[in-house]
Amino acid sequence: MNTPTRLKDCFAALKQQNRPALVSYLTAGDPDAETSRRLLHGLPEAGVDIIELGMPFSDPMADGPAIQKAALRALEGGQTQVKTLDMVRRFREQNSTTPIVLMGYYNPIYCYGVERFLTEAASAGVDGLIVVDLPPEHDEELCQPAAQHGIDFIRLATPTTDAKRLPKVLSNTSGFIYYVSVAGVTGGSAPTPERLEASVAQLREYTELPIAVGFGIRTAEQAATIGRFSDAVVVGSALVDCIEHASTPDEAVERVHGLVSELAESVRACRTASEPQVC
Amino acid sequence: MNQFVNLPDTNGLFGSFGGRFVAETLMPLILELQDEYAAAKNDPEFQRQLAYFQGDYVGRPSPLYFAERLTEHFGGASIYLKREELNHTGAHKINNCIGQVLLAKQMGKKRIIAETGAGMHGVATATVAARFGLPCVIYMGATDIERQQPNVFRMKLLGAEVIPVTSGTGTLKDAMNEALRDWVTNVDDTFYIIGTVAGPHPYPAMVRDFQAVIGHETRSQMLEKQGRLPDSLVACIGGGSNAMGLFHPFLNDPDVQMIGVEAGGKGVKSGLHAASLNGGTPGVLHGNRTYLLQNEDGQIIDAHSISAGLDYPGIGPEHAWLHEQGRVEYVSATDDEALEAFQICCRQEGIIPALETAHALAEVAKRAPRLPREHLMVVNLSGRGDKDMMSVAHHLGEKFQ
Known part of the structure; x- marks a missing residue:
């Protein structure tokens, strides 16, 4: 059954350790069902604290080329919503603590049926949802029903979300808030840390929720810099690129988990390291 | 009302x-x-x-032209063409x-x-x-x-x-x-x-509002020519802007019948078409909920049409609503039917329509012969066909060799 406190417990534990969470993004079914399962199951051991699992969509209009291609690979491999939920179910048989957040677009959920999707997601052990094309203006579609199933609805705040709009974006948001570091698509250029730190500080004035930062974070160094002032660092396109550039499934698993380990090491050290340039 | x-x-x-x-x-x-x-x-x-x-720039108002030869050819309803193809750049x-x-x-x-x-x-x-x-x-x-x-x-x-x-x-x-x-x-x-x-x-x-100039003009032009409103309006639909522009000013006139023509491609049953209302289901894409061509898992399926302008797996949300309300009738025309109507329009009226527009004319070919001459039918001649010469030559190649 669903434990709606998994995200809360995770952030509480990390606060004790005085370090940010490492959040990884991979697309379910990329590059194929079996490799995707291996990738998913190895993430906690490689150092991921929170897992974002993408539900592939044919028209991912908020994603850059890396995640677009990942979605295509997954769909060509026959990935479906049923299979994605099943991946979570099988993962939960072995891991009852690492939070899983499903990320994607509304249409596959809408076509699956919102009630059916939420019921199955809750029983599979999904902790949260990030649905890019559902702004607060459409909260009655999925956000409010999700809360009734004990699933957090995690909203994106962006550089264009001004102070006037922020309260609306934060209302009904739970789990954490995802700050999109640049106006743009996933995998875009990295933001300057100074501007980012100011934005995160501004966001903190409006919310007690943990703040994750993502979009454009590719290296251990960037993760460390951003992890100093945020509660979680999200890395997606860089991991997905590892899959694209691997010539065999084994190599994909090795590369992804390898990069995760590097990132995990740097977020663990970033608030305690003595050498400022390392962070 | x-x-x-x-x-x-x-x-x-x-x-x-x-x-x-x-x-x-x-x-x-x-x-x-x-x-x-x-x-x-x-x-x-x-x-x-x-x-x-x-x-002064677009060249409006566009004429509402009585297509005498097309009317005679089909032998039924009086056919009027709203000449949007005469606008600057050749379309609505x-x-x-x-x-x-x-x-x-x-x-x-x-x-x-x-x-x-x-x-x-x-x-x-x-x-x-x-x-x-x-x-x-x-x-x-x-x-x-x-x-x-x-x-x-x-x-x-x-x-x-x-x-x-x-x-x-x-x-x-x-x-x-x-x-x-x-x-x-x-x-x-x-x-x-x-x-x-x-x-x-x-x-x-x-x-819709910017395109509604089409319907507003049609209304006053028909009143001027015939002293009454048209009986039916026909327009092709990809996303549906030319149709919505023509229809909208008439939506509250219950006696004006409206027909939107989707691209039927190789036939709606073949799966190779762009008819979102006739062959799709509701979903969310590109910022709106509407009828979409998609599989059971909510993945968008490619549209197919001889006309690139109708080759879209969705349709404007207002059309989806008018479809469910039953206010507008939505039908489809196949690639072959459109090509046939395209040629009739060229030969009978000396007007080369866009392949998109030819889908509306294909519906006229089916409907007009069954109606009396007193029936006033307006077709939105949404675009000219110069851009389609290569495609048409490709499809009719043998015939002209």
């Missing part, structure tokens, strides 16, 4: 269709656009400028582009982007961008670029940058995805001129 014309509601909904299903990055801009557009609608100076450009598309570029100027935007399928909206956008001195980027599917070379060249002549889209399947829907990605990245200075009555609110209503 305004049951059909006071929508969308404040959330941009036509019943359950429409809405604003976009990323948060775009929301503040979309809300600003909504306010700016609402203000422009009631701003006499904006309306004066719009009327000026519609007249510019009605909307002029309106949106004026809004872009008013909002201080410095750059124009657009998606295009057949290239008509791309050409119209490149045209107004040139006229107002704004840099312009057009996203066009790589597949479409290949089959619409003359329009690609026209856009370049007009100073636009045409970016081929290879992601997804390289057609109109992918061009729209790419334009949305550009917009989200350059949200501060860029205005996205959407070409049809789709996308997030306020686009479906705004594009």
Whole structure:
């Protein structure tokens, strides 16, 4: 059954350790069902604290080329919503603590049926949802029903979300808030840390929720810099690129988990390291 | 008696269709656009400028022409053609582009982007961008670029940058995805001129309003010619902007019948078509809820049509609503039927219609013969067919050798 406190417990534990969470993004079914399962199951051991699992969509209009291609690979491999939920179910048989957040677009959920999707997601052990094309203006579609199933609805705040709009974006948001570091698509250029730190500080004035930062974070160094002032660092396109550039499934698993380990090491050290340039 | 014309509601909904299903990055801009557009609608100076450009630049009003030979050919209803193909750039598309570029100027935007399928909206956008001195980027599917070379060249002549889209399947829907990605990245200075009555609110209503000049003119022209309203209106539908423009001013006239013609491709049963209402299901794409071509898992399926301008797996949300209300009848015409009607129009009236428009004429061919001469039928001749010479030559090649 669903434990709606998994995200809360995770952030509480990390606060004790005085370090940010490492959040990884991979697309379910990329590059194929079996490799995707291996990738998913190895993430906690490689150092991921929170897992974002993408539900592939044919028209991912908020994603850059890396995640677009990942979605295509997954769909060509026959990935479906049923299979994605099943991946979570099988993962939960072995891991009852690492939070899983499903990320994607509304249409596959809408076509699956919102009630059916939420019921199955809750029983599979999904902790949260990030649905890019559902702004607060459409909260009655999925956000409010999700809360009734004990699933957090995690909203994106962006550089264009001004102070006037922020309260609306934060209302009904739970789990954490995802700050999109640049106006743009996933995998875009990295933001300057100074501007980012100011934005995160501004966001903190409006919310007690943990703040994750993502979009454009590719290296251990960037993760460390951003992890100093945020509660979680999200890395997606860089991991997905590892899959694209691997010539065999084994190599994909090795590369992804390898990069995760590097990132995990740097977020663990970033608030305690003595050498400022390392962070 | 305004049951059909006071929508969308404040959330941009036509019943359950429409809405604003976009990323948060775009929301503040979309809300600003909504306010700016609402203000422009009631701003006499904006309306004066719009009327000026519609007249002296676009060439409006377009004639309502009694197609005597086509009427005789089909031997039934009296057929009138609303000559939108005579507009500057050769289609109805510019009605909307002029309106949106004026809004872009008013909002201080410095750059124009657009998606295009057949290239008509791309050409119209490149045209107004040139006229107002704004840099312009057009996203066009790589597949479409290949089959619409003359329009690609026209856009370049007009100073636009045409970016081929290879992601997804390289057609109109992918061009729209790419334009949305550009917009989200350059949200501060860029205005996205959407070409049809789709996308997030306020686009479906705004594009409809700019296109409604077609219906308003038709109304007064028919009253002048025949002293009464037409009995039926026929228009082709991809996203549905020319149809919505013609239909909207008549929605509350219960005696005016309206028929929207979707692209049936190889036949709706074949699966190779672009008929979202006749062969699709409700879903959410490109910022709005509407009927879509999709599989059971909510993945979008490619549309198919001989006409690149109708080759879109969705339809404007207001059409989805009018379909469910039963106010407008939505039918389809196949590639072959459209080609046949295309030739009849060329031979009988000396007018080469766009392949998109030929779908509407194909419905006229089915319907007109069964009706009496007193029946006044208006067909939106939404575009001219010069751009389609290569496709038509390809399909009719043998016949003309």
